[in-house]
Amino acid sequence: MAIENRSGNRRKRASIPPWLRGIGSTLFTVLITMVGLLFVTFIIGRVMPIDPVLAIVGESASRATYDAAYQELGLDKPLLVQFFIFLLDIAQGNFGESLLTARPVSQDLLRVFPATFELATVGTFFGVLLGVPLGVLAAVKRGSWIDHIARVVALIGYSMPVFWIGLIGLLVFYGKLGWIGGPGRLDIFYVDMVPNITGMILVDSLLMGDMGIFRNAISHIVLPAALLAYYSLAYISRMTRSFMLEQLDQEYIVTAQVKGLSANAVIWRHAFGNVKVPLVTVIALSYAALLEGSVLTETIFSWPGIGSYITTALLSADMNAVLGGTVVVGLVFVCLNIFSDLLYKFFDPRAK
């Protein structure tokens, strides 16, 4: 099918502009990937040794009730038909109801995903903001004290368990010093005062112009976000350093020096211009990992994000919630991949 499609494109090449064809082929890839992902999640849902009917009607239901529910769920139909019904439901944003919250899974996801998105974005932002320059500096001053400090910082980031740093952080900065807000996204006082516009409290409180809530939200997000930022900093700075060392060894660096450019121009304009290319992928992957929801961080800080949502659902055999969460996480991965591909093409003329 793919081959036919390609030759069809060739015939029409004159009429379709290349950027449109690019978008078309990207969308096609996304579609295929998503159907594949949904198929796998669907199969996992079906092979799990959990009876979805029993989960709904309960153990003491009569045979008639059980059969009725069985038919209502469409379980009597062939597997392939069931899969298409599943696809149609998801295309309409219908993931079924969660057993735990007794609400549609889609509503739950709209609530938990923005919380994770907010936390992961702030974390990644600072991880990149600090990690990239640290990595560049470590590479440029290789073997100096800055390089050693960067190495130790990253090593601690890799090896310290997050729950321990998180708890100590809460104990010191919240418990003893009282500099920051405690667990949760807001003080109890403010909860339910923010309208759910984007689901991200930082954004929503700004939209409604309430600086008090905004400041409170910041005091709550600062520690978990700093923690996530630290972990992504550890990874990003190490990767930046190794990419940078590779580029600094290239001949074009000598050319740039021969031209009489300053060290800054050589490092940032020439070497970093080339480091940007692989770095995009690394940052996207690290961001995606945080968007999956970091279960431990969310648990410690009572952060109602998607990580703790999926975990809780999984432990209580709430399959609709698990499937819905998986689909969202998968979608995030696909979107980030597309985005990093686009950036890649933007940064590297050879990829065009």
Next chain:
Amino acid sequence: MTNLLEVKNLTVKFPTRHGVFEAVRRISFSLGRERLGIVGESGSGKSMTGRAILRLIKSPGILEADYITLEGKDLLTLSEKEMRRVRGHRISMIMQDPKFSLNPVMRIGDQICEGYRLHARASRAEAKKKTLSMLETVLIRDPERVFNAYPHEMSGGMGQRIMIAMMLIPDPQILIADEPTSALDVTVQKEVLEIMDKLVRERGMGLIFISHDLNVVSAFCDRVLIMYSGRIVETCRADQLHEATHPYTVGLLNSIPQLEHPVDHLEVLQRDDAWSKDPSVSGIVETEEIA
């Protein structure tokens, strides 16, 4: 009048686990407004010599010399900032393979403009105009297109011409060409050499031509230094290369096949340990002698 460039007892060494390795050992030479060839095999220290003149020996490499003077001014006494005014502006260098020596993610035009804008303090528009005319000088047919292209879209010969344009645009007095043609096809080599030769002559520049190709050097240069294992073992006028006396040079010459006088059996170079132990021959020439 003093020489354009004079190098006295230049040494480049690298500390290794097994002691210090000396890539270049106490060599001395001078350069007037002439074309000086440096010939030698891989690892003989000829490229290091070129980079040492620009003070671009990467750490942990160590550069030592009594002096490296550019028109009487010792480059070794300059600060790094002053040295940057010398690089590109007064001494420039063309490297071996344009595939690696051009930045792959930067437009060619920007790469050429960069050095010119820095040294001539020119505006963007002025630099672009100058770059386009420079591209024409190195016989690039469609300068406007090349200006906006990226290096991977260019052939090797085009790349090297771009490199020449880039290095000559701030109008340096000395050009170091480090094996500028060895990555190119033989047919393209000649073109590139001719362009370089013409520009160097027109501008009255000094050229240091580093190569392992005896034929090219003898045809192209005025004077030749022959390096072996970090030393200059012989120095002579290029047109008298066939009268060279050092056994290494003679050995090299004998191992070149000749079309007019084919031999059944080419000589193999017999090395002598003494060659690397002998003191370096001085390549310094007083200006009057060349003139």
